[in-house]
Amino acid sequence: LFTSFSLMNLATSMALTSHGYMGNNYMMMMCAMTMLYSMSLWFKDMMAESTYLGDHTLAVKKGLMQGFLLFVVSEMLMFVSLFWAYLHSALNPSVELGMQWPPAGMEAMSAAELPLLNTMMLLASGVTITFAHHALINGNRKNTLYGFLYSTLLMVMFVGCQGLEYKFAPFTISDSVYGSTFFSATGLHGLHMIMLAVMLALC
Template sequence: MTNLIRTNFQAHPFHLVSPSPWPILTSASLLTITMSGVLTMHVFTFAQEFLCQAFFLVISSMSFWFRDVTGEATYLGNHTSAVQRGLNMGIGLFIVSEALFFLAIFWAYFHSGLAPAVEAGTQWPPSGIDSVNPFELPLLNTVILLSSGFVVTYAHHSLIKGYRRGALHALVFTVILALIFTALQALEYTVSSFTFSDSTYGSCFYFGTGFHGLHVMIGTAFIAVGLWRYLAYHFTEHHHLGLESSILYWHFVDIVWLILFISMYYWGS
């Protein structure tokens, strides 16, 4: 009886994660995406087919992984207050690493823009490049993304106060605004007069805005999962770490876009 009690109960509030196949499968799928993506750029045979399969594997493995984490948090009660503090710290450090990633992009952009090379015509944007007008689609996208930030904050406060209908409507509206932003960003790329290979300006512009667009899509999925979990009554006023993390990530996306708009669209034009 004593051994049984020691087996079923632990003397600490931390969650000892069970062995899982999803992290290694996700890592292998991401490596496959990288390799097949490079092969696709060099027009290798069947490279596109491998790339599509790799995307499917990433989505599948991460979906199963998130399913397990959701079960641990919602049904098994493994996410104690101590575990939540650790997860909050992990999300914070992840966002810091993302901020340093974008810092490298801005560093490269300003390094080239503040002292343009002779090959760029000693001017920024380089001669021959017609930059995007910041007061057209970029300004509209700025309004849309900032509005989504305000709306998702309203959803968070509504959840804390127990106003379920307001939180649900705000989360749905946030996802819709995020999808509109992504569609307008894709439209902007189709009408731009320069490409990724047009000097350092084109490389930095598309690298920065493209990766921000990728983060918007990830954040949209993040909030959409939170919306689905809220519909399934997984969250309470005091325990909604998954949704809170997605909202924090979305605010980071907003801040990065503001810097992108000011530096690459306005100053860079």
């Protein structure tokens, strides 16, 4: 219940702040902190239940696996819809876009600069988390912690570079479908990286 109210208040405060109804970000930050606090309590309880309390029976594990699988499928479909919107507009640009992609009068971001660095960091974090996973399977706690640490650092650096990319982008989210699909897809991905970095830091 506490987490639900935190999420609802976070979404409401973000909407009010973005539309200029709130003059500061204090409410949004407070809601984000309460959500992170409730997440940490939830993770602590899950770890306790799954280890020394022994509450995770085979039926519970099966239910958790099915729930996680449905979550992954819903995430995949969300990203598919964003890519669909981008490709639909890119492969068949309308008259309003000037019959070209990127739209007429819009400067595209060079893929060989900051986006390339972000891609390298993302791939490197995939390598380090895979290293941590294999170390965990083999019971090597030290290498698991190193893998988690390097992955978390790479994700934080990725999010920082994503912020720089947004700051210096020659277009905004309101600049036609090009800006809205770019910022929606990359923003959602950046949000996932932030949540994953928080989860790894809590582990």
